[in-house]
Amino acid sequence: MKSVHHGFHWTAAKDRLIAVLLLLVALLTVVFLMLILGFLITRSFPALKEVGLWEFLAGSRWMPSSRTPGYGASRMIYGSFMVAAGALALPVPWGLAIAIYISELAPKPVREVLKPALETLAIFPSVVLGFVGLVLLAPWIARVFDLAHGLTALTGVIMLSIMALPTIVSIAEDAIGSVPQEYREASYALGANKMETILQVVIPAARSGITASIMLGFGRAIGETMTLLMVAGNALSLPVTRVWGVPIPDFLRSVRTLTATIAIEGLDVPWGSLHYHALFVIGTILFTFTFVINLLTDWVLHRWRVED
Amino acid sequence: MVNPEAVLSSRNVSLWYGETRALNQVSMDIPERQVTAIIGPSGCGKSTYLKTINRMTELNSSVKIDGLIQFRTKPVQHYDVVELRRRVGMVFQKPNPFPKSIYDNVVFGLRLLGRRRKSELDRIAEMSLRRAALWDEVKDRLRDSAMGLSGGQQQRLCIARALAVGPEVLLMDEPCSALDPVATAKIEDLIFELKQEYTIVVVTHNMQQAARISDRTAFFLTASLIEYDQTKRIFENPRDKRTEDYITGRFG
Amino acid sequence: MKKQTKQQVFLLGVTFAAFFSIAVLFFALYFVARDGLGVISWEFISAMPRQRMTAGGIWPAVAGTVYVSALTMGFAVPLAVFTAIYLNEYASKGWVVRMIRLAIRNLAGVPSIVYGLFGLGLFVSTLRLGHSLLAAALTLAVMALPLIVSASEEALKSIPDSFREGSFALGATRWQTVRYQVLPLAIPGMITGSVLALARIAGETAPIILTGAAYFYPLIPQSVSEQFMALPYHLYILATQHEQVQLVRPLAYGTALVLLMLVLSMSLGAILVRSHVRRKRDW
Numbered sequence: 087m088k089s090v091h092h093g094f095h096w097t098a099a100k101d102r103l104i105a106v107l108l109l110l111v112a113l114l115t116v117v118f119l120m121l122i123l124g125f126l127i128t129r130s131f132p133a134l135k136e137v138g139l140w141e142f143l144a145g146s147r148w149m150p151s152s153r154t155p156g157y158g159a160s161r162m163i164y165g166s167f168m169v170a171a172g173a174l175a176l177p178v179p180w181g182l183a184i185a186i187y188i189s190e191l192a193p194k195p196v197r198e199v200l201k202p203a204l205e206t207l208a209i210f211p212s213v214v215l216g217f218v219g220l221v222l223l224a225p226w227i228a229r230v231f232d233l234a235h236g237l238t239a240l241t242g243v244i245m246l247s248i249m250a251l252p253t254i255v256s257i258a259e260d261a262i263g264s265v266p267q268e269y270r271e272a273s274y275a276l277g278a279n280k281m282e283t284i285l286q287v288v289i290p291a292a293r294s295g296i297t298a299s300i301m302l303g304f305g306r307a308i309g310e311t312m313t314l315l316m317v318a319g320n321a322l323s324l325p326v327t328r329v330w331g332v333p334i335p336d337f338l339r340s341v342r343t344l345t346a347t348i349a350i351e352g353l354d355v356p357w358g359s360l361h362y363h364a365l366f367v368i369g370t371i372l373f374t375f376t377f378v379i380n381l382l383t384d385w386v387l388h389r390w391r392v393e394d
Numbered sequence: 395m396v397n398p399e400a401v402l403s404s405r406n407v408s409l410w411y412g413e414t415r416a417l418n419q420v421s422m423d424i425p426e427r428q429v430t431a432i433i434g435p436s437g438c439g440k441s442t443y444l445k446t447i448n449r450m451t452e453l454n455s456s457v458k459i460d461g462l463i464q465f466r467t468k469p470v471q472h473y474d475v476v477e478l479r480r481r482v483g484m485v486f487q488k489p490n491p492f493p494k495s496i497y498d499n500v501v502f503g504l505r506l507l508g509r510r511r512k513s514e515l516d517r518i519a520e521m522s523l524r525r526a527a528l529w530d531e532v533k534d535r536l537r538d539s540a541m542g543l544s545g546g547q548q549q550r551l552c553i554a555r556a557l558a559v560g561p562e563v564l565l566m567d568e569p570c571s572a573l574d575p576v577a578t579a580k581i582e583d584l585i586f587e588l589k590q591e592y593t594i595v596v597v598t599h600n601m602q603q604a605a606r607i608s609d610r611t612a613f614f615l616t617a618s619l620i621e622y623d624q625t626k627r628i629f630e631n632p633r634d635k636r637t638e639d640y641i642t643g644r645f646g
Numbered sequence: 647m648k649k650q651t652k653q654q655v656f657l658l659g660v661t662f663a664a665f666f667s668i669a670v671l672f673f674a675l676y677f678v679a680r681d682g683l684g685v686i687s688w689e690f691i692s693a694m695p696r697q698r699m700t701a702g703g704i705w706p707a708v709a710g711t712v713y714v715s716a717l718t719m720g721f722a723v724p725l726a727v728f729t730a731i732y733l734n735e736y737a738s739k740g741w742v743v744r745m746i747r748l749a750i751r752n753l754a755g756v757p758s759i760v761y762g763l764f765g766l767g768l769f770v771s772t773l774r775l776g777h778s779l780l781a782a783a784l785t786l787a788v789m790a791l792p793l794i795v796s797a798s799e800e801a802l803k804s805i806p807d808s809f810r811e812g813s814f815a816l817g818a819t820r821w822q823t824v825r826y827q828v829l830p831l832a833i834p835g836m837i838t839g840s841v842l843a844l845a846r847i848a849g850e851t852a853p854i855i856l857t858g859a860a861y862f863y864p865l866i867p868q869s870v871s872e873q874f875m876a877l878p879y880h881l882y883i884l885a886t887q888h889e890q891v892q893l894v895r896p897l898a899y900g901t902a903l904v905l906l907m908l909v910l911s912m913s914l915g916a917i918l919v920r921s922h923v924r925r926k927r928d929w
Contacts, residue, residue, distance in 0.1 A: 098474055101819040108732035111725055112746050115795070118788050119749040122756060125767040183663035191660065202917050203668050209842070209913045210674070210906070211849025213878040217885050217902050218674050221895070248670060255667075281653040302755075309757025311852040312878075316886055345759045345852070352763065352856045357771050369763040373756060380755040384748075450814060455738030476817040484815035490808035492827055493929045502826070503816035541928040552812070559816060 126370040133157070133363035142367050148322055150351070150361040157364050161324050163371065165341040168325065169239055169314060170307035172337060173246035178300055180247075181254030182289075188255070189262045190284055208252035216316030219245040224317055231338055237319035240337040245313045250303040257302060261295020262288060298387045305379040309372065311345040320346050344372050401426045401563060401593045402447060407461035409439075409446060411454070416442045418617040419461070424563075424610075429585060429594045431608035431625065433601055435640070438614040440597045441487075444565050447595070448482040449475055465563075480507070483556030487568040489548035491540035491555070496532050499540045499551055503559035518558050526554035527584050546577025550584065557592075564588065566596040570603065582607050601641060605629050613637045675906070682903025685896045691904065694864045699884065700893055704901055709866045710779075710859070710874035711908070715848045717783035717870065722790040723840050729791075730798035730836075735824050754792035761789045762856035770857055780870040782858030790847050797839020801832040806929065834923040841916040845909045851878040861887070877905040 134142070137157045145158020184204070188197055223244060224236030231238075265288050273283040289296070319340025327336040348365050355362045400423035409417040417439045424430050432440040445451045447463060449470055463470045470478055480503070491499050500519040501509075509515060519536070523529040528550040532543070540551055549569060556564060566585070570578040585594060585607050598604050604611050605625060612622040613634075621628060621637045632638045693703030729746070737743040765785030775781040805828050813823040851859075860873040861883060867874045884898035885891070 097476055097819055097822075101821050104821045105732075105736050108728050108736055109742070111728040112732040112737075113742075114725060115729060115746055115753060115791060116749040118791065119753055121768060122753075122760070122764045122788075125764050125772075126760070129767050180663050180667070183660045184667055187660045187664035191657065192664070200664060200668065202914075203671055205842075205917065206910060206913060207667070207671050209845050209849070209909055211851070211878050211909055213849065213851045213882050213885075214678065214902050214906055215674070217881060217898065218677060220885055221898075222677060248674075251667060279649065279653050281656045285656075305755055309755070309760070311757065311759040312882065316882065345757055348759045348763055349852055349855055352759075352766065366763060366767070369760045373760050376755045376757055376760075377752060380752050384751065448815065450811065453811075453814065455740075476819060479815055479817040486808065486811060486815075488808060490806075490812040492809055492812060493831065493927070502813070503818075506816065506818050506822055506826075539928060555812075555816065 123373070126366055126373055129363055129366035130370045131363070133360055133367050136360060137364070139367075142364075142371070146324070148347070150364055155360070157367075159344070159347075159368055159371065161322060162342055162344045162347050162368070165239075165318075165325065166308055166343040166345070166372075166375075168335050168337075169242050169246065169318065169341060169343060170304055172239065172243040172335075173250055173307040174300060174304060176244070176247040177251045177254050177303060181251050181299070181303070182258055182296065184251075184255045185258035185262055186284055186289075189259050190280075190288065204252045204255055207248070208256075210249075212249065212310060212312040213316070215245050215249060216313040219313060219317035233338060235319070237317055237340055238338050239318060239325055239335075239341040242314045242318035242341065243337060245317055246307050246310055249310060249313060250307050253306050254299045254303040257299035258292070258296050261292040261299065264295070265291045294386050294389055298383045301379055301383045301386065305376050305383070308379070309345060309376055311343075311349050314341075314343050315346045315349050318343065318346070320350065344368050348372075399426070400424055402463065402465055402595070404443075404447075404463040405461055407443070407446065407459070407463055409442060409451065409460070410458045412456045415617055417446065420614075420619045422612055422619055422622050424593065424595060426593050427589055427591070428609040429589050429596060429607055431604035431611045432595065432597045432614060433599070433604050433611060433640075434614035436599065439617040440614045441567050443614070444484075444567050444595060444597050447563075447565060448479050448484055450484065480559045481561055482563040482565060483559065483561035485549070485552050485556055485564065485566045485569050488572050489545055489552050491543070491548050491551050493539065493541055495537045496540050496543070496551060497536040499555050500558050502555065507559065519554075522554040522558040523551075525557050525588070526550045527580065527587070528554055544577070546573050546580055549573060549577070549581060553581075553584065553588075557588075561592065563593045563595065566594065568597055568599060571599065578603075601629075613640060615640070678899065678902050678906055681896070682899040685900030686903060690900055695862070699862060699888060699897070700890060704875075704877070704880060704897075704904065706864055706866060707875040707877045707880040707901070708904065708908075710863075711848055711877040711905075713867060714779055714783050714786065714854065714858075714874060714876060715844055717779060718786040718790055718847055719840065719844055721783060721787035722794055722843075725787075726791050726794035726840075727798050727836060729795050730802060731824055731829075733795075734799050734802040735828060736820060750792045750795055753788070754796075756789075757852075758789065758850055759852040759856075761785055762853040764788070765853060765857035776871065777858045777860070777873050778871045779858055779867050779874050782854045782874070783870070785853045785857045786847050786850060789850070789853060790843050793843040793846065794836075794840050797843060798832070798836045801835025801839060802828060804835060805831050809929075831927075831929075834919070838916045838920040838923075841912055841919075845912040845916070848912070849878055849905065849909050851876075851882055855879060855882075877901060877908070881905060 141157055142159050144160055145156060146160050147156030147158045149156040188200055192200060219241055224241050227238060227241050228236035269287050269291055270283055273287040320342045321340035322342050325336045325339040325341045326333040348368055352365055355365060402424040405421045407417055407420045420443060434440045442451060446459065451457045465482065497519055500522055501515045504515055504518060520529060523532065528547060531547060540548065543551060570581050588594060608625045611625040611628040613620045615636055621632060621634045628637065629641060632641060690703045691708060692705050694705055696702030733743065733746065765781055769775045769781035769784050770777060809827050810823055813827045854876055858873055859876045859879040863873050863875050881898060881901045884894045884901055888894050
């Protein structure tokens with residue numbers, strides 16, 4: 087009996103040991119995030135010291151391999167935001183409509199086809215979508231708008247819209263699905279029809295989750311690389327048109343994003359050169375944008391849970 | 395201070411879930427080889443008290459406990475929790491057999507103890523199933539999934555599973571509330587049989603059940619133990635007005 | 647009556663939007679398949695590229711993608727599963743858990759090209775692994791981690807607490823409960839989630855460009871320190887970087903279709919297994 091008793095305590099000690107080991111493994115995620123952040127910052131530092139953060143954020147001349155190099159990334163920042171913002175115009179209403187259909191209208195068998203189909207769309211490699219955009223959409227854009235080539239911001243926006251769609255649908259659908267059934271019943275009981283119930287009761291009740299889905303879609307679009315690299319043309323000129331002297335974004339011109347810049351230049355750049363460090367500055371800027379978007383999304387989602 | 399006759403003695407046990415007090419200064423002695431019923435309205439703390447005995451409440455990290463619960467010779471906190479739970483078995487409100495075979499369910503606890511000899515496992519499995527009055531119904535299909543049994547059979551399987559590790563006490567948390575009347579009657583008969591060998595504490599919201607099966611009854615209300623006495627006495631001549639109101643169905 | 651019409655238009659529009667998304671999916675599939683199917687043959691998949699990638703097959707790219715994905719999963723799955731077990735089975739609330747969850751959510755949001763830059767900085771240059779299979783797989787593994795952690799947590803969450811309680815009440819320790827009750831039931835879900843993550847990782851291009859994928863390397867890697875070709879990068883090259891882009895266009899279609907079939911068969915398989923397991927389980 088005594089030895090059995092002893093054995094039990096040994097089991098408990100083993101259990102505590104396992105708990106500690108599991109904690110250490112789980113903490114690796116924090117370590118990785120810190121490593122990413124640490125590498126971005128320390129590798130950025132030489133370039134920031136030499137060039138200055140302001141030049142990166144505000145300068146418009148990006149010529150890292152010129153004899154008189156320029157490190158202004160403002161056009162790429164502008165390009166990233168322009169494309170990502172443009173890529174919300176279509177998938178937000180479209181995605182919302184799909185989410186409404188799936189959670190409010192679709193018969194079960196249809197839903198069981200639709201959801202896997204969207205999951206499949208989410209898993210399409212971005213390089214394949216880029217390829218489709220390149221050989222199918224770009225020539226079409228060129229013809230329709232009478233352009234020399236179809237590698238434009240618009241082409242990128244359309245392909246990005248398709249990529250952002252599944253993200254927006256799945257989170258918006260979660261949000262709409264978690265609206266209590268009683269809300270709908272109360273609305274019907276007051277004589278509202280299906281449309282009024284959806285638009286005036288369900289959607290407002292799910293607005294935090296819907297907002298979060300839009301923000302995550304935006305974050306995904308800012309971070310997307312291959313599709314834009316392949317279809318957006320990557321020109322360094324500023325894609326704006328002046329209408330009565332007011333500059334407005336021109337989606338029919340080629341655009342270069344932050345992500346594309348790293349992908350284009352990262353392969354050949356000599357390690358340790360100023361250019362190499364400058365690319366880490368671009369990476370840090372990208373990381374900061376997505377980090378802030380994530381934090382905001384978190385905050386919005388948290389508020390949504392608290393509201394419940 | 396602690397009654398030496400009692401298997402389980404508690405003194406001034408209080409428990410908080412975060413800021414909410416779920417038990418308030420509960421003191422009671424549970425005698426050996428008797429059935430003790432705990433009754434009271436929902437949320438009165440009766441299930442919490444049961445789970446404090448075998449330290450299941452510790453699984454919730456926001457729980458704070460004060461006071462003393464003694465099992466046999468020492469406070470429950472001084473036991474290795476594995477040993478404590480082996481000696482104080484538990485049966486839950488909703489039958490919760492594991493999604494494994496009937497046999498694997500019964501011998502699960504034994505295997506945890508490192509028992510591997512097949513002849514020994516077989517012997518204890520049969521004995522436990524017999525004691526739980528389930529053997530005749532399942533002896534030909536021990537390898538079938540436990541999920542295929544009826545609710546009442548599942549609950550008796552859970553009792554057999556608890557018996558297999560050789561407990562001294564059985565804690566039962568509303569063991570019949572998910573069962574139909576026929577299955578309930580079988581479990582009640584079983585409890586009556588089992589008290590020959592085991593000390594049984596059963597939480598129930600069903601007062602007739604408490605009256606039928608228990609030797610002693612405790613009445614809980616809003617986290618406090620109001621009255622605790624012989625079952626006959628509680629039901630026929632309660633001392634406290636609140637006990638009387640509850641038993642005569644004036645609230646709850 | 648007017649209200650009725652408005653509602654009809656609304657419902658029709660919403661339904662159309664949903665079916666239009668399926669149409670887009672099938673159109674993209676059809677478009678790649680139409681021009682890709684004619685190119686695909688056993689030879690195309692199993693032969694080396696020849697004549698500066700204007701002829702021959704894509705075998706090194708297929709093998710490279712399989713290798714790098716397998717290696718990635720080898721690193722990521724154990725870490726992710728243990729992390730998920732810690733978060734779902736062991737951790738109580740508190741700042742450590744909040745920090746881990748925050749880290750996972752942010753890892754999930756890091757752009758893929760930033761992972762590439764990170765891999766370049768840490769694995770390729772600082773740890774001196776060079777442009778290699780190992781560096782690329784490690785980079786992809788960090789990227790896959792949050793995907794597999796959340797899929798595994800999902801699987802663990804779907805196991806009812808009553809099984810855990812039953813196990814604890816019989817004197818099982820936490821680890822015994824996880825090992826004998828929870829994990830066996832969660833493993834199908836974890837596998838499904840991991841395969842879906844694998845499908846996503848296999849199609850990634852941006853991280854491997856900077857860490858190990860080669861423009862042209864017509865060999866099957868014999869060790870993890872070699873460079874490798876990969877289907878997504880090969881498609882990118884054939885589509886935009888090759889000196890005779892028009893000439894190699896059929897090869898690009900073929901490559902796109904092979905990559906798509908690889909990725910979709912994995913995800914379809916995972917989805918089918920998931921619905922089968924869900925229908926079959928008796929708890």
